[in-house]
Structure formats: C-alpha cells, structure tokens
Amino acid sequence: MPTFSIIMPAYNAEKYIARAIQSVLNQKIQDYELIIIDDGSKDKTVKITNSFDDDRIHIYSQKNEGVSAARNKGITKSKGDLLAFLDSDDEWSPDFLSTICFLYLEYPNAGAYATAYTTYLKDGIKSASRIKEIPSSTHFIIPRYFLSEAIGNPPITSSSVAIKKEVFEHVGTFLEGERWGEDIEMWGRIALEYPIAFYNKSMVYRYAPNLFKYIHCYHPFITTFEDKITNNEVPSDVYEDVLESIANKKILSAIKMMECGDKDRAREILLDCHTKRFKKKKTLFYVLSYLPLKIYYFIGYKVYIKLRNAGILPYGL
Numbered sequence: 624m625p626t627f628s629i630i631m632p633a634y635n636a637e638k639y640i641a642r643a644i645q646s647v648l649n650q651k652i653q654d655y656e657l658i659i660i661d662d663g664s665k666d667k668t669v670k671i672t673n674s675f676d677d678d679r680i681h682i683y684s685q686k687n688e689g690v691s692a693a694r695n696k697g698i699t700k701s702k703g704d705l706l707a708f709l710d711s712d713d714e715w716s717p718d719f720l721s722t723i724c725f726l727y728l729e730y731p732n733a734g735a736y737a738t739a740y741t742t743y744l745k746d747g748i749k750s751a752s753r754i755k756e757i758p759s760s761t762h763f764i765i766p767r768y769f770l771s772e773a774i775g776n777p778p779i780t781s782s783s784v785a786i787k788k789e790v791f792e793h794v795g796t797f798l799e800g801e802r803w804g805e806d807i808e809m810w811g812r813i814a815l816e817y818p819i820a821f822y823n824k825s826m827v828y829r830y831a832p833n834l835f836k837y838i839h840c841y842h843p844f845i846t847t848f849e850d851k852i853t854n855n856e857v858p859s860d861v862y863e864d865v866l867e868s869i870a871n872k873k874i875l876s877a878i879k880m881m882e883c884g885d886k887d888r889a890r891e892i893l894l895d896c897h898t899k900r901f902k903k904k905k906t907l908f909y910v911l912s913y914l915p916l917k918i919y920y921f922i923g924y925k926v927y928i929k930l931r932n933a934g935i936l937p938y939g940l
Contacts, residue, residue, distance in 0.1 A: 624702040625727050627655035627720060627785070632690050636711035640924070644675055651721045653894060656681060658697045658759035659711075663687030667795065668711075691797035695933045702825030702857075705736070708902055714829050715782075719826040723785045724725070727819040734808070735819025737784040740827035741931035742776075751825050752776045762822045764828040768814040769864035773871040774900065779810040785825040790817060803879075804842040804872070810870070811844055815857065840879065841892075842872040870898035874905055877912070884913045 633640055640659075647657050657677075661684040672682050684697060698706060705727060709715060710839070719738065726736040740752050755775035757769050757844050765771060771778050794812045798805050808813055848869055853858050857865050873896040880889035893909045 624654075626702070627652070627705050627707055627726060628697075628701035628703030628788075629655055629656065629657045629707045629709060630694055630701065631659045631709050631711055632662055632693030632697065633659055633664060633672070633711040634662040634669050634687065634690070634693075635666045637664075637666045637671055640668055640711045641674075643709055643711050644672065644713050646716075647709065648675070648677065649717045649784050650715065650888060651717050652724060655679060655720065656702060658683070658700050660685065660697050661695035662689065662693045678774070689799060689801075690778055691799045691801060694798065695796045698796055699789070702790060704788060704914070706788055706791070708781050710782045710829075713782040714726075714828050715824045716828070720785075722822050722824075722826055723872055726762060726822055727785075729762065730818065730820040732818060733764065733781065733820040734790045735786045736783055736822075737779045738822040738826040740783045740829055741825045741832055742829045742831055742908045746830055752778075754778050754823075757821065757823065761824065762820070764818045765814075765821050766863075767864055768819050769811070769861055769868045772814075773864070773868040777807060777810070779806075780827070780829060780886060781806045782786060782829055782889045784810070786790045786813065798842070798843055799848075802840050804844055806873075808843040808847050811848060815851070815861070815865075840876075841877045844872045845869055845876065867900045870896050870901050872906070874901060874908060877908055881912055884916055886916075922926065 628738050631643060646659070657680045659672050659680065659682045661672070661682065663686045669684065672680070681700065683700060692916065694708065705723065707720065707723065722738055722890065726733070730736070739754065741749065742752070743749050749851065753776050754771055756771045757763070757765060757778070765778055765929070768778060790813055794816055797809050814822045848865055871927070873892050877889040877892040880886070880892065888911050890909060893905055893912070898905060
C-alpha cells in the first residue's frame with residue numbers, strides 16, 4: 624500500500640481552510656501526513672490550522688512567494704510515496720484517497736492518478752467536469768491527455784490528483800513566479816513522460832469564485848512545450864495533440880490580454896496561433912479584439928459563459 628503526503632498551500636484562507644482540512648480528516652484512509660504551507664498569510668489562517676489537534680498535521684510558514692513555491696516546499700517536506708494536492712479553498716469526498724489508492728494498485732506504471740471533480744462558481748453554477756475524448760468506463764489510462772486537456776475541462780486539477788514522488792525527481796517541480804497556468808504546465812510535463820490514470824467519478828469539490836482574472840501574462844505551457852518541440856522532446860504520437868494544446872493556450876492568453884485592455888498584444892498572439900481544431904474560436908476572438916472595450920466585455924462575457932458551459936473553455940480561467 625502506498626503512503627500519502629497531502630500538500631495544502633494556503634494564503635489568507637481563514638474563510639475556508641477549516642473545510643479543506645476537515646475533508647482530509649474525514650478520509651476513509653487515515654494513514655497520511657498533511658503538510659500545510661502558509662504562504663505569508665496576514666489573516667487567521669495559521670491560528671485556524673493550529674486549532675486542529677492532530678499529530679499528522681504539519682504546518683510550515685514562509686514569506687509570500689506564490690502557490691508554486693508553497694507546493695514545492697511541501698514536496699521537499701514530504702515523506703510519502705504519493706503526493707496529493709488540495710487547495711485550501713477546495714474539499715475532497717471521503718473516498719478520494721481510497722480511490723487514488725485503487726488507481727495506484729490498478730495502474731502501477733502510471734505517474735499520476737486523478738479523479739473527476741465538480742466545480743462551484745460564484746454565479747451559482749454547479750457543474751461536473753466535462754472531460755472530452757475519454758472512455759466511458761469507470762477507470763482507465765487517459766488515451767490522449769493533451770487532446771482531452773485542450774478541448775474540454777482539464778482532466779487534472781490542483782486538487783484532484785496524486786503524483787508519485789519519484790516523478791518530480793524526473794520531470795522537476797512547479798514553475799515559480801508564474802501567475803496562472805503553472806499547474807497545467809506541470810501536468811503537461813508529467814503526461815509527456817508517464818501514463819495518467821483516471822477515475823471517472825467526481826471525488827473533489829472545487830470553488831472558483833472568479834470567472835475572470837485580469838492577468839496580463841502568457842500561459843507558461845506555451846513556452847515550455849514550444850521549447851520541447853524545438854528540442855525534439857515531443858514524441859510523434861502526441862505531436863499534433865500538443866500543437867493543438869499550445870494553440871488553445873495561446874487563445875486563452877489572448878483572452879487574458881484583451882481582459883487587461885491590451886488588444887494589440889492579443890492580436891499578435893492570435894496571429895501566431897496555428898491550429899486546425901480551434902480556427903473558429905481563434906477567428907471569433909480576433910474579431911472581438913477590434914470592438915470597443917466596453918462592447919467586448921459585454922459580448923465577450925456572454926461568449927465566454929457559453930463556451931465555458933459547453934466545456935470548451937475551462938472553469939476559472
């Protein structure tokens with residue numbers, strides 16, 4: 624049986640961290656360590672975590688360096704065979720760890736183990752993950768991870784996965800200093816090297832209060848995987864899927880730029896986006912980039928909601 628280390632980064636999480644911790648304590652599997660990395664919180668996060676009297680909980684504090692630095696510190700502190708990640712504003716069903724354990728025993732050669740998830744949004748929408756191009760069976764190795772990740776909701780989120788510790792020793796840890804997409808980039812590096820085992824039942828509840836995050840930055844997945852293509856590190860059997868995943872991230876990056884009012888940069892990114900699968904989406908947002916900003920926000924928001932609810936755009940991006 625694998626041993627578990629659960630890593631929970633936390634920053635100003637006083638409103639919800641108790642819920643996340645309790646969902647760990649409620650697991651049917653009770654043999655684990657919970658590593659909480661306080662990333663320089665200024666509220667009562669540390670006080671609340673200290674209120675849980677359980678010697679399996681280990682709390683470490685650092686100055687505010689971002690979620691990747693917190694996760695990486697948790698990795699260095701971990702002792703388990705499998706490292707599971709839970710964001711401080713999310714929660715697990717009581718069966719999550721036992722399901723991961725089942726996947727681990729069923730697919731010992733996989734590098735990561737994930738379950739489906741449910742997302743709750745501030746606008747009242749509750750939706751199970753819509754993951755495309757996967758079998759209809761209960762559990763399996765994801766056949767085309769990069770295609771699934773590009774055309775639907777991501778198969779892996781930061782709260783729905785456990786990864787063999789040895790995998791991080793091989794592919795590296797989370798990119799630090801990135802403001803978004805650092806988790807998608809990490810899962811992509813893993814999927815390029817290892818099979819990904821998946822259990823197609825929601826075991827995780829994610830809370831994404833913000834539909835739009837006004838961040839003027841480029842998705843880190845793009846740079847990583849364009850470099851891998853240049854260095855001939857992408858196998859031929861996933862090459863086309865990786866190209867489409869890059870194209871999807873360029874469209875998402877262009878949307879971010881338009882949200883920040885930088886329509887010129889958005890158009891540059893879209894013109895550099897080479898895709899067969901997302902031509903209509905690319906053209907749509909290119910046209911929208913020429914509209915006045917107020918009209919773009921009005922129309923763009925409606926388009927975003929439609930694409931998001933159809934599973935074409937990920938939740939929370």
